[in-house]
Amino acid sequence: MGEIIRGKPVADRITEEVKLSVEKLKNAGLFPKLAILRVGNDPSDLAYERGALTRMEKCGIEAEVFELSDDVSEDSLISHLEYISDRQDINGILIFRPLPGHLDENRIKHFISPEKDVDCFSPANVAKILEGDKTGFSPATPSAVMEILKFYHIDLQGKHCVVLGRSMVVGKPLSMLLLGQHATVTICHSKTKDLKNICRMADVLIAAVGRAKMVDESFVKEGAIVIDVGINSDDEGNLIGDVDFESCIDKASMITPVPGGVGSVTTSVLAQHVLKACEVSSFFPGH
Amino acid sequence: MGEIIRGKPVADRITEEVKLSVEKLKNAGLFPKLAILRVGNDPSDLAYERGALTRMEKCGIEAEVFELSDDVSEDSLISHLEYISDRQDINGILIFRPLPGHLDENRIKHFISPEKDVDCFSPANVAKILEGDKTGFSPATPSAVMEILKFYHIDLQGKHCVVLGRSMVVGKPLSMLLLGQHATVTICHSKTKDLKNICRMADVLIAAVGRAKMVDESFVKEGAIVIDVGINSDDEGNLIGDVDFESCIDKASMITPVPGGVGSVTTSVLAQHVLKACEVSSFFPGH
Numbered sequence: 001m002g003e004i005i006r007g008k009p010v011a012d013r014i015t016e017e018v019k020l021s022v023e024k025l026k027n028a029g030l031f032p033k034l035a036i037l038r039v040g041n042d043p044s045d046l047a048y049e050r051g052a053l054t055r056m057e058k059c060g061i062e063a064e065v066f067e068l069s070d071d072v073s074e075d076s077l078i079s080h081l082e083y084i085s086d087r088q089d090i091n092g093i094l095i096f097r098p099l100p101g102h103l104d105e106n107r108i109k110h111f112i113s114p115e116k117d118v119d120c121f122s123p124a125n126v127a128k129i130l131e132g133d134k135t136g137f138s139p140a141t142p143s144a145v146m147e148i149l150k151f152y153h154i155d156l157q158g159k160h161c162v163v164l165g166r167s168m169v170v171g172k173p174l175s176m177l178l179l180g181q182h183a184t185v186t187i188c189h190s191k192t193k194d195l196k197n198i199c200r201m202a203d204v205l206i207a208a209v210g211r212a213k214m215v216d217e218s219f220v221k222e223g224a225i226v227i228d229v230g231i232n233s234d235d236e237g238n239l240i241g242d243v244d245f246e247s248c249i250d251k252a253s254m255i256t257p258v259p260g261g262v263g264s265v266t267t268s269v270l271a272q273h274v275l276k277a278c279e280v281s282s283f284f285p286g287h
Numbered sequence: 288m289g290e291i292i293r294g295k296p297v298a299d300r301i302t303e304e305v306k307l308s309v310e311k312l313k314n315a316g317l318f319p320k321l322a323i324l325r326v327g328n329d330p331s332d333l334a335y336e337r338g339a340l341t342r343m344e345k346c347g348i349e350a351e352v353f354e355l356s357d358d359v360s361e362d363s364l365i366s367h368l369e370y371i372s373d374r375q376d377i378n379g380i381l382i383f384r385p386l387p388g389h390l391d392e393n394r395i396k397h398f399i400s401p402e403k404d405v406d407c408f409s410p411a412n413v414a415k416i417l418e419g420d421k422t423g424f425s426p427a428t429p430s431a432v433m434e435i436l437k438f439y440h441i442d443l444q445g446k447h448c449v450v451l452g453r454s455m456v457v458g459k460p461l462s463m464l465l466l467g468q469h470a471t472v473t474i475c476h477s478k479t480k481d482l483k484n485i486c487r488m489a490d491v492l493i494a495a496v497g498r499a500k501m502v503d504e505s506f507v508k509e510g511a512i513v514i515d516v517g518i519n520s521d522d523e524g525n526l527i528g529d530v531d532f533e534s535c536i537d538k539a540s541m542i543t544p545v546p547g548g549v550g551s552v553t554t555s556v557l558a559q560h561v562l563k564a565c566e567v568s569s570f571f572p573g574h
Contacts, residue, residue, distance in 0.1 A: 123415075124410050124414075126413075126417055130413055160485070176417070182476070182478040184475050184476070185473065187462075191471075193471070
């Protein structure tokens with residue numbers, strides 16, 4: 001029976017570390033602060049926002065929410081973004097995406113300051129992901145996966161990681177982060193042939209497809225590590241991962257649960273990024 | 288015995304297509320033009336430059352070379368880059384890299400206009416590679432590989448492509464381009480364990496590691512397609528690929544030679560990109 005590797009101890013440790021660093025910054029007169037820019041009132045945005053605000057408070061990071069109505073014009077949104085980017089007291093900016101359809105993300109993303117872009121919206125940070133340049137900010141969910149792997153001492157060098165899913169939110173950036181840790185990386189998706197056989201090669205199998213319980217034990221090599229990034233809900237509104245946990249737990253050597261796995265680490269990664277943004281801005285003021 | 292798939296017919300067809308499109312542009316009063324910015328006199332830069340100039344002439348594309356001494360200051364190089372980026376008569380800019388060590392590419396790359404950045408130096412274009420956004424410019428070599436695969440009717444959907452090498456010049460961007468054609472992609476590198484077995488899974492095996500004749504028949508599945516991106520030279524200065532051609536040709540169903548393979552397609556891809564840049568600038572003047 002595999003070890004259940006939960007997100008909470010990971011989040012707790014990161015929170016503790018960030019909190020200590022924030023205290024040091026405060027003693028030096030620096031007060032890290034996150035701005036959350038939300039368009040509309042999507043329930044999942046609101047849920048994440050509550051979690052993020054709680055986490056920032058635990059870390060001693062200030063937060064300010066900018067709420068715009070869901071019929072906001074693109075120019076007005078950009079003005080807000082420029083205003084927040086220019087604010088000296090704000091170090092990090094999180095914008096909930098996807099934005100409503102009338103707003104062109106491909107235009108808007110150019111107006112966030114890359115130095116404050118703690119959730120990897122700006123092309124400057126997206127480019128750094130491909131380049132393996134760690135001075136940028138990777139998106140929260142792939143970063144959370146990496147933190148879990150690190151916390152549980154899973155050495156990735158030379159390991160074969162199979163990533164199920166090729167989204168810009170998880171699959172593609174995560175593949176680049178794994179590659180940066182010297183893993184061999186295979187990226188699978190809906191068009192992959194012989195999917196089970198490829199997944200069964202994985203030392204580390206990461207599911208990020210958004211299909212409830214798609215991955216059962218027939219995808220898993222004996223002793224593999226299984227990371228479930230899926231967040232699906234059943235008819236009763238319960239959270240369900242992409243992995244059929246009960247089916248896989250005997251074969252896997254380690255497995256993350258849903259809920260209580262990757263999702264519980266994302267807000268602490270966000271806090272970590274705000275801290276980093278504040279530290280960098282204090283080294284390079286004016287940036 | 289596998290089919291030898293050469294680059295020349297691919298380059299010839301692209302050249303012919305670009306030439307026809309350039310003629311149409313000229314009839315509409317538009318004259319596509321490439322600027323080549325070269326620092327120093329590296330022999331391989333000069334060789335590529337000659338090839339590029341010949342290709343542009345065949346395509347009816349003007350070209351202008353800006354030569355800077357290899358002790359040019361960073362600020363002076365940036366001034367040149369800004370000047371060229373601003374020139375209305377220039378549509379595409381190629382800068383030879385790597386630049387001499389005293390020049391910070393990570394700073395300089397922000398000063399090339401993304402719309403003229405035909406060899407993917409700007410972070411805006413690097414980001415588009417990861418995003419799969421085809422409005423940008425991918426680097427010449429990975430694009431040349433994709434053109435060869437297209438020309439020889441190699442359908443990538445669902446195929447397992449194994450890329451040997453994770454450089455920013457070939458391996459990483461190529462992996463993203465293959466993914467964009469719905470291939471399943473595995474990225475291998477020097478730290479990969481069990482390399483031969485992974486390579487033997489490949490329907491399409493692409494070698495871009497820079498180690499002469501590293502890939503022999505023991506890496507190749509019967510019937511696989513083998514693409515050799517390597518450019519190494521032996522003691523007598525002969526070009527040698529990463530693939531041991533003689534060893535692999537019987538097992539492969541198709542194989543590119545070196546020289547005469549991928550390398551012969553890069554300048555025609557460059558011409559294609561200059562054409563695209565000119566067409567886009569005519570649709571969106573002022574960009």
